Amino acid sequence: MLLVKKGGIETVIEDWPGRIGYLDNGMAASGAFDYVALGLANLLVGNPPGEAGIEIAGGYFEAEFGVDTVISVTGTDMKPTLNDQPIPLWEAIRVSKGDVIKFSHFGEFGFRAYLGVAGGIDVPVYLGSKSTCLFGSYGGYEGRKLQAGDVLNFGKPQEDLKSLEGRKIKKEAVPEYSRVWELRALPGPNSCPDYVTKEGMDYLFSHEFKIQHSSNRSAYRLEAIKGINFFARKDGGVAGSHPSNVLDHAYAIPGALNICGDTPILLIADGPTLGGYLCALSVIMADLWKIGQGIPGRDYVRFVYCTRDDAMKARGELKELLSEKSLA
Template identity: 45%
Template sequence: MLEVRNGGFETTVQDYPGRIGMLSLGFAPAGPMDDYAFRFANVLVGNPPGTAGLEITAGGLVIAFEDERAIAVCGADMGARLNGQPLELWRSYLVRAGDILEFDYLQGPGFRTYLAVSGGIDVPPVLGSRATYLPGAIGGFEGRKLQAGDRLPLGEPLTDPAQAAGRRVPASLIPSYPGYNEVWEVEATRGPQADPDYMTAEDMAFFFSHHWKLDAASNRTGYRLDIHKWQWARESGGAGGGHPSNILDNGYPVGAVNVCGDQPIILCIDGPTLGGFICNAVVAKAAMWKLGQMVPGWSYIRFKEVTLEEAITLLKQQDETIHESNLERS
């Protein structure tokens, strides 16, 4: 068991890849916003990469352990301390009954960090996943963020915790997060509604060259970007509506850039599954982790256009990187 002493700003149970195959029923996949850090944390403690763990947004979490486990924290620096001693990120540790793990708040770049525990968080699956989907209040622990007094059941470790402890991710595989007011480069393909039918070539050139400011009103559902006056390749949406961004309702890919009127919104892993606005681009799956570490109100994005084939190659390379064979002994 894990006992939650303080739930922090927003801490949820997530697994990877989340709730797959449910878009047609209106359920987004949920899962970790930064699956790169999440999966590496699991690999460090001897879990399969998708095992349920904790997503800690901004910090503040305090938990107590009730038995011996291997743990790892990967992602943004939130000043994690184990029994009052600083905890190194991207490294596995052994904890025992009575140990206390606490997080301050953000100490530098990044926005989310991830805690993996050997055996994983053993909450009941809902629609095939343990991931918390906050808009639908399902999955995770009672479909909500954690709060003081919660007790989380743990699964049986697949690896001896003492053997899993003392491993680290090589420095060459640890991402460097751009600081506040700095620009993230995010790979994206052209979407199903781009030029020449919906937007002009000039619109798309601007989209892939502009430094887009991430609005403070952004979360796991959607990342709002700057409002921009587009030229548009048509005068209206026809049967879809009066504005040229309107279309008849269609399915939205996860990571789609949904242009709602004049405002682009990146549809994140808790985002809507369909709607009536164009999607002029789609963030490559291998780049989705970057969204998880951007700070709303501070970060900037420049989209780098890639082909579908390049996006698939990036994902294959990423999956090969997140593997136990790439770990080091500390």
């Protein structure tokens, strides 16, 4: 078990791919924001790829282990310590009952760290997933962020702890973090020529957008579109007065770029499942993990044009990355 001593800025239980199959009921999938970091954390401690771990956004999480186990820390470097001694990232580490793990704040690159534990986090499965949906207050640990005094139980390890200790991710398999996150994307479903001009689409695929402070697990807001003829129509017709308005339709989440007025908004983990604004492009599945590592108020995103074939190839490469081929 794990006793939470400090909940940090935003620490939640997440698995991957989250709560699938309920979009038509207005329930987002949730799930790990950076599923690559969680996937590699699970790989290190011998868990199945979709097992739940602890997602630490921003930092300042602290907890005490109540059992001997093996853990892994991945994602941004929050300078984690065990009993005040530095511990490495991307490596399986043995911990003992009474050990205390602490995280500082997010590193030079990236915003979220992940704590994997042999056996995973033992919380109730709700509608097929252990993931927390903060905006619906369900899943995870009581449907909320972790706070001081919470006690988490662990599942049964899949492998002997001694065989797990010391496992490492190959250097070349560790994801590269950045200040400008390149997101491969496909145009549509509301794109050129009906909704957005060619100039507007060129702008989306050539401009670096700063991530705004008002970003969270439901949406990453980007800086406003300005200085170009972006919309292909004067208004939204029967849908509304602004050209970004459309009749309510399903959103292709996670990864849809919603255009609300002049503001591009990436709809992600806990995002809305439908609404009345156009969606000009969709980030491919293989790059969704990068969004959650973008630091609000500091980092940028740049969209890179991608074809369906490219997206399928990238998905296959990602599957390879999250396999035992990535172990040193």
